[in-house]
Amino acid sequence: MQPIQANDVQHALDQFIGKELYLHLETTNGAYANHNNESVLTVNAYIRNGKVTPLSGKIMGDGPFRVGLKIELGWIYAEGLTHWEIDSEGKLLLAGHDQEGRLAVALQLSTSPFDV
């Protein structure tokens, strides 16, 4: 992955607008968050292969970045994004990594399902 350049990501996002897409959306502070520090709540959530059709989408911020996608009945939102790539299968991968390189948030869009 490479550090996000907002213009490049916006251009990539634009290619996905109006299409029926598969969504991977995730945030995590690690399965051992509470084990490592009792004052911290272990919090993880993910959706894999949610079917969505974004009506519009924008990347905002000066880094780390935020992405918001408008869908027919609501929104898809991620904050803390730092890195991105279009992978070998044409999937748009956006991720937020902490200082140790650990993934904390991911928002990914694809025209074909993600592997399960």
Added chain:
Amino acid sequence: MNDHLLVIFPHPDDEAFGVSGTIAKHTKKGSPVTYICLTLGQMGRNMGNPPFATRESLPLIRQKELEKACAAVGIEDLRQFGLRDKTIEFEDEQFLADEFLTVINEIKPSTIITFYPGYSVHPDHEATGRAVVRAVKSMSESERPELLCVAFARNSEEDLGAPHIVTDVSDVFEEKMNCIKAHRSQTQWLVNSVEKDPGMLEWVQKERFWRYPL
């Protein structure tokens, strides 16, 4: 005497930290080891530092790491169950137990190592341990293998007492470190801390197990 060791864990690298020395000692004396690894750790948050994996490439990378880790400690029989990280507790427990029993009946292990239910922190660890206990409990008492568990929750020693077995694995330290290092996307931090922190070095050279009361 059959001296087949069966190790059952949900994630590639679960074997590395607490059991790979025991595995290496076992294979070094020519005894077989079968490792059932349930998932590819697809949802791990460690991506390397700096990150070299993505959420999508991580399972492919971890597959290769797992194979390398097995080779490092002489595991020749790796069984991958193709399940998904973080979902083990939502699988049917009897289904998992039956899958384990099929392997147990095939290889007739003298010892099984898994996680101690209630004391292994990660929900996948807990669910794996519970299903293994269920499988072994369903066997007739005379046929049951010894069931050894890894526990690392904070209250493990308080509740369970001192580990029943503490194995010095310093004689296979190199093999163990090679197993840990093989899981590069997940273990750089640990390798660094073993090299810097004498307490961690001491911890890695001992492996601790509790017999599960069946």
